[in-house]
Amino acid sequence: MTRLIDGKKISASEVEQLAVDTRQFIAESSVTPGLAVVLVGDDPASQVYVRNKVKQATAAGFNSTEHRLPEETGQAQLNALVEQLNSDPSVHGILVQLPLPAQLSEPEIIRLIAPEKDVDGFHPQNVGALAAGNAELIPCTPMGCMIMLRQTLGDLSGKHAVVVGRSNIVGKPMAALLLQANCTVTIVHSRSQDIEAICRQADILVAAVGRPEMIRGSWVKPGATVIDVGINAVESGGRRRLVGDVAFNEVSEVAGAITPVPGGVGPMTIACLMKNTLTAARQQISV
Numbered sequence: 001m002t003r004l005i006d007g008k009k010i011s012a013s014e015v016e017q018l019a020v021d022t023r024q025f026i027a028e029s030s031v032t033p034g035l036a037v038v039l040v041g042d043d044p045a046s047q048v049y050v051r052n053k054v055k056q057a058t059a060a061g062f063n064s065t066e067h068r069l070p071e072e073t074g075q076a077q078l079n080a081l082v083e084q085l086n087s088d089p090s091v092h093g094i095l096v097q098l099p100l101p102a103q104l105s106e107p108e109i110i111r112l113i114a115p116e117k118d119v120d121g122f123h124p125q126n127v128g129a130l131a132a133g134n135a136e137l138i139p140c141t142p143m144g145c146m147i148m149l150r151q152t153l154g155d156l157s158g159k160h161a162v163v164v165g166r167s168n169i170v171g172k173p174m175a176a177l178l179l180q181a182n183c184t185v186t187i188v189h190s191r192s193q194d195i196e197a198i199c200r201q202a203d204i205l206v207a208a209v210g211r212p213e214m215i216r217g218s219w220v221k222p223g224a225t226v227i228d229v230g231i232n233a234v235e236s237g238g239r240r241r242l243v244g245d246v247a248f249n250e251v252s253e254v255a256g257a258i259t260p261v262p263g264g265v266g267p268m269t270i271a272c273l274m275k276n277t278l279t280a281a282r283q284q285i286s287v
């Protein structure tokens, strides 16, 4: 029978443990980790994610501040806020919620965040460290996927992992982490040929393309572990619901284990942001 990988449950236990670690950190250092969350504009999904991030930060025992800027914010104004947060010693982690409104440059703002406060792990210095296998701040979604994979499979050495999608936020860092865990890693993307046949070879299949239910049951090797990173809103019968990049019902018939959407990778992303914030605070007070 297919095993459901419950991201909600795993993330709750991660945050519970983190709250214990945070209390100990505060007792030893007299420093409370501080997380600053920046949201530009009023994208409804981003508002939900930011609200959850602030809520989880409080549950973990951090100080958290939310900075909301209007949709029409210019680059100079956003840069000024990030620079102010960079130089604030009570802030150990900074994240700017993506996507940004079209007039703003995401690469520019990511480069501006102090690498030691970059709890998203998106700064080029942290990306380079990840590629070299010695990163401290790891992008949250791939980190969450790795926690779920390790809990499900234990040692991942020698497994063939196929990552569908090559985004900077998920696909590329996911592949780097799987490689570091001694998997044989294949990345497929929109220009790849015979994606289905490659997916069918996977012991671990990670779908991160943003295409509703693209991965069908016939694409999956029996017994494979399937991690669905997609969160797509679709309309059916006049109702809006969330589906992943994986056709859940079909794939559940074939896979050995699978993450649901919602309740899989999403909650793990937020739990891992909290882990990164404590890591960032530890590093900053030890220098």
Ligand SMILES: Nc1nc2c(c(=O)[nH]1)N[C@@H](CN(C=O)c1ccc(C(=O)N[C@@H](CCC(=O)O)C(=O)O)cc1)CN2
Pocket: 045, 048, 049, 095, 096, 097, 098, 099, 120, 140, 141, 231, 242, 261, 262, 263, 264, 265, 266, 267, 268, 269, 270
């Ligand atoms: N600065 C960042 N921006 C974005 C990131 C990121 O890691 N850093 N990732 C995504 C959005 N994201 C976090 O920010 C995120 C997405 C989804 C979830 C989540 O828990 N989803 C729920 C469903 C929520 C719903 O009902 O809409 C689930 O899957 O169960 C958490 C975080 C892009 N931007």
Ligand SMILES: [Mg+2]
Pocket: 100, 101, 102, 103, 104, 105, 106
């Ligand atoms: Mg833009």
